[in-house]
Amino acid sequence: MRETAYWTWFIIAGIVILVIAGLHMVVMHLPMFGVFNPESGAVTDWGNVAFRSQNQFLAFTYIILLGAVLFHGFYGLRTIVFELGPKKSFQDGFTVILWIVGLVLFGIGTYAAIAAKALETAL
Amino acid sequence: MANKQFDNHLGIVGWLGGGRWGVERYLYILHRLTGLGLLLFFLMHIFASSVRMYGPESWGVAMAILKNPVFKLGEFCVFVIFAFHALNGIRLIFIELGLAVGRAEEPIYPYKSSLNNQRPLMVVAMVLVAILIIAGGYNTFFGSH
Numbered sequence: 001m002r003e004t005a006y007w008t009w010f011i012i013a014g015i016v017i018l019v020i021a022g023l024h025m026v027v028m029h030l031p032m033f034g035v036f037n038p039e040s041g042a043v044t045d046w047g048n049v050a051f052r053s054q055n056q057f058l059a060f061t062y063i064i065l066l067g068a069v070l071f072h073g074f075y076g077l078r079t080i081v082f083e084l085g086p087k088k089s090f091q092d093g094f095t096v097i098l099w100i101v102g103l104v105l106f107g108i109g110t111y112a113a114i115a116a117k118a119l120e121t122a123l
Numbered sequence: 124m125a126n127k128q129f130d131n132h133l134g135i136v137g138w139l140g141g142g143r144w145g146v147e148r149y150l151y152i153l154h155r156l157t158g159l160g161l162l163l164f165f166l167m168h169i170f171a172s173s174v175r176m177y178g179p180e181s182w183g184v185a186m187a188i189l190k191n192p193v194f195k196l197g198e199f200c201v202f203v204i205f206a207f208h209a210l211n212g213i214r215l216i217f218i219e220l221g222l223a224v225g226r227a228e229e230p231i232y233p234y235k236s237s238l239n240n241q242r243p244l245m246v247v248a249m250v251l252v253a254i255l256i257i258a259g260g261y262n263t264f265f266g267s268h
Contacts, residue, residue, distance in 0.1 A: 011216060018209055025202075029262050044186050046179040053175060066169070073162035080155055084134050105169055112173035 006075055013072040020065040027052070053116040066109040074098045145238060147245060154211050157204040164201050199263045206255040214248040 027036045028043050036058065039047030052058050078098055082091055138152050174185040188194075217223050218241060225240030 011219075014212055014216070018213070021205070021209075029259075029266065044189075046182055049175055049182060050179075069165050073158070073165060076155075076158045077162060080159070105166070108173065109169045112169075112176045115176035 010072055010075045013068040013075075016064065016068040017072055020061050020068070023061065024065065027058070053113070059113050059117060063110050063113055066113075067106055070102045070106055074102050147238060147241070150211055150245065154208060154215070157208040157211075160204050161201070161208055195263065199260060202259040202263065203256050206259065207252050210248045210252050210255070214244055217244060 036052055036055065037043050037048040038051055039045060041048070078095060081094060086094070138155070142148065171185060171189070175182050223241060223244040224237050228235065
């Protein structure tokens with residue numbers, strides 16, 4: 001990917017994070033917006049967690065958030081490391097490693113979101 | 124880690140000093156540190172929240188661990204660095220797009236620094252950060268959730 005494309009996606013991912021992580025904080029920390037936490041008790045109680053896992057909208061936004069944070073975070077880490085002036089061969093290798101680690105973590109997080117939904121359907 | 128190839132390349136040491144660049148230079152350093160902190164938190168958060176796929180018993184065990192006051196304090200720290208990183212990031216996007224930096228001028232001596240034009244935006248962003256931190260702290264330590 002060209003550097004300009006990396007940077008543009010980095011900014012887009014940052015804005016996506018701002019919106020979805022903001023929504024996540026409202027859902028998790030402002031109980032007066034109880035639409036996503038119908039059970040009485042804490043937002044981390046299993047009943048509420050199960051409800052949110054079942055919700056298509058939240059599951060979709062969390063997967064988008066996962067991808068946006070991984071891209072934004074790893075591109076930021078890459079920028080910091082590159083400013084230390086490593087050789088081109090190191091830069092290329094580091095970029096490949098970040099892509100692999102990022103895709104693996106994205107796979108784990110996405111699998112967890114889908115598996116949690118399937119588990120609730122089975123229960 | 125100084126680089127012999129470039130005499131003015133100070134590496135990590137260069138991040139620690141703001142020099143003559145003022146408070147924005149320290150915000151730049153803080154933006155990077157908070158970014159690394161958020162990345163570390165998020166990597167742990169992926170695994171912690173993935174526990175739900177193993178069912179209510181495993182989830183209950185994980186939540187019992189996270190009820191420790193240390194994690195409550197950690198949660199607040201994450202909110203503080205998120206609030207700073209988000210609002211400072213918006214400020215940086217504004218500046219990148221040429222907003223709130225003043226109009227372009229002929230470089231006539233005595234030169235003016237565009238930092239003076241940007242400073243009100245920085246002040247507004249940091250005031251909003253402070254308000255968010257206070258609200259988040261109240262919600263974390265005195266909220267009903």
